[in-house]
Amino acid sequence: MPALETQPPSSKMFKLSFPTPNILLMTINRPKAMNSIPMAGHWEAASILDWFDSEPSLRVAIVTGAGKKAFSAGQDLIELSSVKKSPGKEGSHPSSGFLGISKRIGKKPIIAAVNGFALGGGFETCLNCDMVVASPLATFGLPEAQVGLYAAAGGLPRIVRTCGLHIASEIALTGRRLTAQEAFSYNVVNKVSETPEAVVGDAVDLAMKVAAISPDAAIVTRHGLREAWNEGSVETAAKNTSDRYTDGLFQGENFKIGVDAFARKAKPEWVPSKL
Known part of the structure; x- marks a missing residue:
């Protein structure tokens, strides 16, 4: 459990x-x-x-x-x-x-x-x-x-x-x-x-x-995929995801964890998403 x-x-x-x-x-x-x-x-x-x-x-x-x-x-x-x-x-x-x-x-x-x-x-x-x-x-x-x-x-x-x-x-x-x-x-x-x-x-x-990927990135990526599936316009789909999640993604702790782990060639230790 x-x-x-x-x-x-x-x-x-x-x-x-x-x-x-x-x-x-x-x-x-x-x-x-x-x-x-x-x-x-x-x-x-x-x-x-x-x-x-x-x-x-x-x-x-x-x-x-x-x-x-x-x-x-x-x-x-x-x-x-x-x-x-x-x-x-x-x-x-x-x-x-x-x-x-x-x-x-x-x-x-x-x-x-x-x-x-x-x-x-x-x-x-x-x-x-x-x-x-x-x-x-x-x-x-x-x-x-x-x-x-x-x-x-x-x-x-x-x-x-x-x-x-x-x-x-x-x-x-x-x-x-x-x-x-x-x-x-x-x-x-x-x-x-x-x-x-x-x-x-x-x-x-x-x-x-x-x-195994960033919990934040999983949420945002999934949203982007589904917007593309449901929307007729590529531009609209991309904008909807950007408007909803971009600021939160880049201000979130998992973005910093991922970039830092990449720089150190280490495995990232993700935290629960707050998105």
Whole structure:
């Protein structure tokens, strides 16, 4: 257990662990339900990730599913069919979307470790994670239209931007599922693990590389990347990040630590970000 400055929210649906003092591993713990998410689960996840963003000791989060079959099969449709649609937690997602991730802006990076099916909202979650590692047995799809719904948690615009209109249309309109290798070829995943058992470890290895850089630089760089993804103008995207973070970055302690360590050819000893 790392030396946390604050304690995480309690949760009935997610198991929290810490592979290193700077990395949070959030496991969807509903394997008998294919890690589908009931309405309350989205709010729990959003609360956990808000805490993650504010907890100084943590730098990267990983989300995965319990068991061998599913990362997440999406919304709990059995519950959904009986829930009366109304404002609030009983019948809606938080503003950050499915699993608190699919529409999340956030501050710190999240890596998906996809251990099996990533369907519907499970796939939409992956599409808005910062990086994705997939088991060789993982599959990805947006089957919502086949049950009279549509991918409303942010997945449609994100998959178009990631895969292009034509592949995105085939996935969303025909129910085509992508294998892990196909997802890799369409830039949906960063890495396909050699074995199903290796997927979380590979995600931790990737997270450790991110956690090794300046916490301030990670926040600012991530913001710049996402501004470029979301904005139509390169100039606007660059200006938004500069206006928000440049002064704080250069006035911060980690900038001084990094420059001094470079001059001394030493390993920098970062401090928690104050950005």
